[in-house]
Amino acid sequence: MEFCLNQATLHAYLDGELSPETLNGVALHLAACDTCAQAAHAAEAELAIFNTAFAPVMQASVPTEKLRARLDEAIAEMNASHRQSATRAATMRVRSFFESLVASLTTFTPRQATAFASLLVAVALAVVFFALMGAPDDTNSSKLIARNAETPAPAGSATRTDDNPARGDDQVAVQTPDKVVNTSVPARNDSGGASVANRSRFVKAAVNTRTQVARTRGEGGDVAAAPASAVPTATASEPVIEDEKTYLNSIASLTSAIEAQGAEGMTPTLRAEYARNLAVVNQAIVASRVAARRNPQDTDAKEFLRAAYQNKVELLSAVADQTQIASGRD
């Protein structure tokens, strides 16, 4: 090494901090350079002074057991305080939550008041909606009550309710004409969804058949006991279906025509059949009209009312024809 060593290198050399390459160079230089060798000796003396001065410090007894005990105790205290602080923090969180909740309940801002009012309106609307959704059930039970209370069983229909025991309650009130047909025309399609035209045709055939049978049997009856004008339409204040007025006009004209021909023109059997079928049809009209009025949204009820009117028109037409033929024969 050409250049002399500095103090840092000399102390690093004494502390063993030099790399092997540098260490060899330093050793060679110290062997060749007296100045650096003396400096190295001086550095070594300084290191010896320091080590000697601190030898008692390094040899001093360290209170290991005492330190260990103190440290264990301090760690135990620290953990205990952490647990307490964690519990306290949790309690504070819960308390602050309830305090904020109470504060938010007692101090309403305009925005919160609006939101609360909106919520109340929504709840009220929901209640009304569900109440309306439950209304059809009430209507159905009302139909039953109406049928039982307002529709006394006619004399000739004592067995009719047993004809189709499986039918629903909704249909019972408006099925009376069909059941009349069933007793007379067993081949009829009994489905509740039969068209009005089919139903009219069956009613017409039934009336004709019954009229002829009654005529051959020679049974008597009193047409005046069940006049055609005694229709339940008298109780109607306003039309339930759109063409109700048309039906009523037709019924009125047919009734007047029959009455014009006179009850005398009819045989007692025809009069009896006419009175009985007219009562049945009237009952059907009353029942279906009550059902249709109680639930205006029920299109089926309106259809049944229309069919009942149609049946009555057909019945009256058939009777009018019979009376005309009879009067012509006479």
Place this chain on the structure above:
Amino acid sequence: MLHHRAVYNTSYALLRDSGLAEDVTQEVFLRLYRQLDAQPPANEFLRPWLLRVAINLSHNTMRSRTRSVAREEEFAKQAVGDDGLTAPLDADYERRTEIEEARRALEKIEEPMRSCLLLKQQGLSYREIASTLSINETYVGSLVARGRKEFARVYGKIGGRR
């Protein structure tokens, strides 16, 4: 050397009070205990980390200490003796006197040379000293050399043995 010995000796060398050194040692290891959950120092940096915390805590303690200084300085005066003859001459007393002289001399050394000397005395390498004191490693040799020279001068003035 065990870590707690290095920590205690370093603190003791700086504070010149065994009670305070115990306090500092306890606090150093408590901080290590708390640090274990978060980001514990790697094994190779454990001793530098412990000694760095010990030095910092000792410095903080030195700034606030009052009673211990007065007590130790009074003891030093008695140890040296105003007339040099009144002090008792038992072995333990002599050893305590030597320790006190070394600490008084070390107290005269400026930072970071003082910490370099202490850490080197505790067996740390230059690299570990640089890591502990957050200084460049190439400066450690120079700081150590200057610190030793200064310590020898001060220690000689105080009357320490050569």
